[in-house]
Amino acid sequence: MAATDDGYVRPAREAAVSSGDRGDRLLEAAMGVVEWPFTRLQRLIGLRRMPWVFVLPNMALFTIFVFIPVLLAIGYAFTGGTELLLWNRPFVGFENFSRLLSCGSYLDPATCELDLFWTAVFNTTWYTAFNATGTLVVSLVTALVLNRLTRGKAFFRAIFFYPVLLSPVVVALVWKWFLARNGLLNAVFADMMGERTIFLLEVLWSRFWVVYVSIWFHMGFYTLIILAGLQAIPRDIYEAALIDGTSRWRQFWRLTLPLLMPNLLVVLVLLLIRSVQVFDEAWVLTDGGGPGTANTFVVQFIYETAFATDVRLYGLASAASVLMGLALLVLTLVQLWLGKKAEN
């Protein structure tokens, strides 16, 4: 790059042209078309203001679809009634929050004013614990095995990643069919088990399968992140460890795991956030959180309170959203703090 008198920074494109490659020339032509308006704009507003031009499109979308809705949700959380528009709704202060939080005992959802919310909180908690741990362990083991493969690494990586590309609803429907009373699993194991199990109608089984399907669905993504981390560890460190006479077990605990920690931390943060947000695939799989409320999660409670009942309590749903957002914020901060601490 070289700066000219007008402060405009010109990309070094001579190399691309001189190579004479057709693709390069096409790219060059395309760049020329894109470059021209930016060159003019930069002359007009100066180099220092250019970064704003580049972040503006994303900032605008982010503002409209994320930032303003967040502010609106906080606003709705302090209003009551069933009116849709914010300015028609009466201000009620912390009433929605106090309703959500009023419980005889926080350990027993039945004693709470909004028992469904607390059931959902409990369900989300166990789901998060099992799903995050399960996915982390399965992804880690898969990545370790993939990393050791000398052949077919790309093939298996693609296989494990493939479910990530599917729609949550499709995944849930496929598994629902698989687990149904007359589904594939029962058909195969009916003789062996003597009777057919209606997996999704039994509390423990349904919870197991909700977590299982989620791990199956998402592990490819996390495996990829962990695999990237494993491949970033220089091979010669393991050779040095070999010369040092380090056992495989100690290599894993003392070298691989600590060197992988930044990636594992990212995976854990993402997993926790996504687990707390569980909704679509579980909702379809369990026909709306069943059996009973065994698989009703917080996002489902928010969705149903705001949009799926006759009396639409936007304020209450927003307050629940805000509480969930705060919980996620705290979780993330704690993990970032742990990460920083581990680094030092």
Add this chain to the structure above:
Amino acid sequence: MASIRMDGLTKAYGNLEVIHGIDLDIEEGEFVALVGPSGCGKSTMLRMIAGLESISRGEIAFDGEVVNEMTPSERGISMVFQSYALYPHLTVRKNLSFGLENLRMKRAEIDARVAEAARMLELDAYLDRKPKALSGGQRQRVAIGRAIVRHPKVFLFDEPLSNLDAKLRVQTRGEITRLHRQLGTTMIYVTHDQVEAMTMAGKIVVLNGGKVEQVGRPLDLFERPANLFVAGFIGSPRMNLYDGQIVGTEGGAARVASPETGELTVPLGHAASGRAVKIGLRPSHFAVGAEAEGSPLMLDVDQVESLGHETYLHGRLNGAETTTIVHVQNHLDAAPGDRLPVRPRAGHVHLFDAASGQSLGRA
């Protein structure tokens, strides 16, 4: 300390053989440099000695005991990697003690050894730092320290200086030689830099294309290269080589001639007249200017590199096309376009068979 014997050492990847049956003896306590151009197999050979690379055929024995099937740690070697391969998340102290902890050594003994290595390499001040907080030279010393604490039978170095700047390289060269004197351990040192090999090693093994070209003491290789490859590889700037021919023999002497050198008489017993040869003259083996007054050989100077205490002249001998480099001690007042008399120093003319590249002797 250990002596090492290699017998028909061969490495093949599938059908591709990269090391072709090397036989080599390394004495106890010797400092041996494996030197050669990129891809000559020197690093592969070192990794086979270390046990990081399997042996396709042949044998490696330490003190007479075959180690082919032993793991690296069982062989009792230490290795310093080109990239240092330090454990990035551990402090210097932990890097040094990691291998000793694997041996379930007593804490006090570990601490003593770490302290000893730290003192020897002046790492005391950095023991609690992590590798990323160290300079390249300090990291290098940690890597050497990690090798020392194991009290190995053999030290292996894989191009350990290639990531250091020129000044640090010279300094570390000295440190490693000092270490060898101090510890007396057998050391095998891989490098592509013939200067490192010449200045540090007691014995140099020149490798090319997976074969040994010559084994010898540094000065032997310089003064009596066994073939054209060694002649060209050892010595900087490289030896001037000219296509020539034996034009006659009288008594125990032969007359060789080339367009560049004219006719030279060299003592050579067994040479057939008419044989095609390569004539080799090292840049430093010329008398120039007043010293060569009356010589029929003239150098047309094209370029002068004056370093103050020495001068390199690039030019053409006798008006031929081939570029000749001449090295002159001290400063020489010369400029491009000058025509200077030069004379090859007696006893320093190398002759090689043009077809086989093997040395015919030096005169």
